[in-house]
Amino acid sequence: MNNTSTFQLDGTDVPFESGQTVMQAALAAGHYIPHLCYHPEFKPHGSCKLCTVKVGGRTAASCTMPAEAGLEIESDIEELNALRRTLVQMLFAEGNHFCPSCEKSGNCMLQALGYDLEVHTAGFRHMYPDRPLDASHPDILLDFNRCILCELCVRASSEVDGKNVFALAGRGITKHLIVNARSGLLNDTNIALTDKAMEVCPVGVILKKRVGFKQPIGERRYDKRPISAQALDDAPRAPSGAKHE
Amino acid sequence: MTNIIDTLETAEHPETLRRVAIDPVSRVEGHGKVTLLLDENDHIHQVRLHIVEFRGFEKFIQGRPYWEAPVMVQRLCGICPVSHHLAASKAMDMIVGATLTPTAEKVRRLMHYGQMLQSHALHFFHLCSPDLLFGFDSDVAKRNIVGIAAAYPEIAKQGVLLRKYGQEVIRVTAGKRIHGTGSIPGGVNKNVSIEERDYLLKDIEQIVAWSRESVGIAQKLFEKNLDLYNSFGRFKAHTLNLVRDDGAMDLYHGGLRARDMDGNTLFDHYDYSHYWDVIFEDVKPWSYMKFPFLRSIGPEQGWYRVGPLTRVTQCDFIPTPLAEQARKEFLAFNGGSAAGATLGFHWARMIEMLHSAEQIRELLHDPDLQGTDLVTKGQRQERGVGVIEAPRGTLIHHYKVDEHDQIIRCNLIVSTTHNNQAMNEGIRQVARQYLDGRKLTEGLLNHIEVAIRAFDPCLSCATHALGKMPLEVELVDAEGTMISTLSRSMDGAFSYQNDNLATD
Ligand code: SF4
Ligand code: FES
Numbered sequence: 001m002n003n004t005s006t007f008q009l010d011g012t013d014v015p016f017e018s019g020q021t022v023m024q025a026a027l028a029a030g031h032y033i034p035h036l037c038y039h040p041e042f043k044p045h046g047s048c049k050l051c052t053v054k055v056g057g058r059t060a061a062s063c064t065m066p067a068e069a070g071l072e073i074e075s076d077i078e079e080l081n082a083l084r085r086t087l088v089q090m091l092f093a094e095g096n097h098f099c100p101s102c103e104k105s106g107n108c109m110l111q112a113l114g115y116d117l118e119v120h121t122a123g124f125r126h127m128y129p130d131r132p133l134d135a136s137h138p139d140i141l142l143d144f145n146r147c148i149l150c151e152l153c154v155r156a157s158s159e160v161d162g163k164n165v166f167a168l169a170g171r172g173i174t175k176h177l178i179v180n181a182r183s184g185l186l187n188d189t190n191i192a193l194t195d196k197a198m199e200v201c202p203v204g205v206i207l208k209k210r211v212g213f214k215q216p217i218g219e220r221r222y223d224k225r226p227i228s229a230q231a232l233d234d235a236p237r238a239p240s241g242a243k244h245e
Numbered sequence: 246m247t248n249i250i251d252t253l254e255t256a257e258h259p260e261t262l263r264r265v266a267i268d269p270v271s272r273v274e275g276h277g278k279v280t281l282l283l284d285e286n287d288h289i290h291q292v293r294l295h296i297v298e299f300r301g302f303e304k305f306i307q308g309r310p311y312w313e314a315p316v317m318v319q320r321l322c323g324i325c326p327v328s329h330h331l332a333a334s335k336a337m338d339m340i341v342g343a344t345l346t347p348t349a350e351k352v353r354r355l356m357h358y359g360q361m362l363q364s365h366a367l368h369f370f371h372l373c374s375p376d377l378l379f380g381f382d383s384d385v386a387k388r389n390i391v392g393i394a395a396a397y398p399e400i401a402k403q404g405v406l407l408r409k410y411g412q413e414v415i416r417v418t419a420g421k422r423i424h425g426t427g428s429i430p431g432g433v434n435k436n437v438s439i440e441e442r443d444y445l446l447k448d449i450e451q452i453v454a455w456s457r458e459s460v461g462i463a464q465k466l467f468e469k470n471l472d473l474y475n476s477f478g479r480f481k482a483h484t485l486n487l488v489r490d491d492g493a494m495d496l497y498h499g500g501l502r503a504r505d506m507d508g509n510t511l512f513d514h515y516d517y518s519h520y521w522d523v524i525f526e527d528v529k530p531w532s533y534m535k536f537p538f539l540r541s542i543g544p545e546q547g548w549y550r551v552g553p554l555t556r557v558t559q560c561d562f563i564p565t566p567l568a569e570q571a572r573k574e575f576l577a578f579n580g581g582s583a584a585g586a587t588l589g590f591h592w593a594r595m596i597e598m599l600h601s602a603e604q605i606r607e608l609l610h611d612p613d614l615q616g617t618d619l620v621t622k623g624q625r626q627e628r629g630v631g632v633i634e635a636p637r638g639t640l641i642h643h644y645k646v647d648e649h650d651q652i653i654r655c656n657l658i659v660s661t662t663h664n665n666q667a668m669n670e671g672i673r674q675v676a677r678q679y680l681d682g683r684k685l686t687e688g689l690l691n692h693i694e695v696a697i698r699a700f701d702p703c704l705s706c707a708t709h710a711l712g713k714m715p716l717e718v719e720l721v722d723a724e725g726t727m728i729s730t731l732s733r734s735m736d737g738a739f740s741y742q743n744d745n746l747a748t749d
Pocket of ligand 1: 146147148149150151152153154166177200201202203205206
């Protein structure tokens, strides 16, 4: 195994281990690439496209792209950041994201990315979809208004919890999150508060009930540090030199 | 004819009359409009205040989880969000069956007095002092806060700093200067740290002293223009306010007290969680806003007045020494004449500002503010009602929450709605006193606005125009043809078109 290979990210050498994706290697080496549907504990999914980078003039999702020695990758360039801003704007316009009264405010990745990428305008006409809440479960609330279809909950529920509580249904603009129960209601599933699926939603869809604003705004995760710094803290780091032989 | 002039609510033959509109009313919070119907001799037949009120909110919140309400309702209003934040929190305390810990109640009270201080300072100094210090029909180019800053720099500065202090109290308790999240169902999410307390303590003596001086300014204005202040827009009204168990003024919590215009008590210490047994809301075809009335008197005559003038005159005492002294002087003044005067509102408002400053001082010395027991809960309830004395008067929030924690019904009665009919009475009185039979001028029309501003209405709109709101007065004849317009642009400049309006 060649453990000393590197690729170039925005002109800097990034070491990687075989089997790592560009995203994994970059984060582990302390280089932030914006992302939403990528989660260090799950198989990459490649749907949000926020992590798009340029390799030899072509674009690719860095969360699914295997790292290869000698690649020359561009990420933090205005051309890509402008596209990322547009993607974030589209996500905001597609759902009902009302940050001022959202209990996830300050802990929400979409909002944090909006700040970090300096998305200052709406960009698109809001679609105001009609998505009623599922409040059937005594302890868990689903506010579909904020779903960005990242499928992290789907992956967490099946891969970690072994339950398949969530799934995506429909295609294109009608694609939406559903609950796997004949009634379609969360209360008729075997979800539990301790499930991994309860932890992974990057926005404010899957919520423990009656918590709300107990943590003051201003003291929340992304209030303290921008997401670009926070994401690096969360990334698994290869202990330096660990696997070198 | 006398009859029509008596009420001025609805003219007999509106089609024959000329219509004048003051739209929007300036230096009030939000958007309002006054229409006058005049005949060819400039006699007034009808006067109405229309408030463009946004009622969609009660619908919007349906289906939302109850713990979101205290944060979401603040978006109703950019001017006194804290009042909505706290009224909704109080309603949600009922939903979660909580009795607040001393720390939670005191942090909330501190937030509320901070709000009272900043709102009253803003209203008196920024919005009203131009009329009061320069005169109602003084040079309109100077009749604004910029003119005040030039002519009375000390007063303008105090106004700015009083307001700023109130905003800092809010920031410390709610987390942000506007739209904070400090209050949550069953308590608060933060206490006041020693550093935060010391930061606020540093200036509180100065704030109390300035608030005292402000009462003095309001009193002197009344003394200097005694006849005008006594009679301007004066009318008798029933009253509604919250009082503490012992009858003291309490702006945060209490029972409802209603008195008729002759001072007879209609109900007292009434448990507000059943307010609908004593108050009902009427609808009128010409206004989107509801007209609440006291059930025992009925829809025709049962309207009432809320706010500072009511609270200061209808409480048994104010539980802080300086404000109590000021209240006694206010009530004794000139045989009690100020207590029934529309312009007595300003004086009463400054007494409340002083009371709030004293309360803040008292609370800052209370170690409970540093307590760590912040939230409680108890037996869940289906219905929650929260009532608070907001800067502009009694504010009612009422919710029904289902077993899934979703809000299924919401009813809000805001201070300005309570005062709807009272404000209409006030401007009709002014129209009778000053406008009837005279050629309209900007100065005369401003008299109407002065009467409205005395109530400090918050017209549910985020526009914060501070005396620079564009104003347009149109004269339209019976066929709807524009006869003339008088307009004020954003920079305060006036322009006339046509000579139907005299120029003083
Ligand atoms: S609910 Fe949350 S985690 Fe699940 S798909 Fe939607 S945004 Fe992703
Ligand atoms: S993070 Fe790579 S596509 Fe979403």
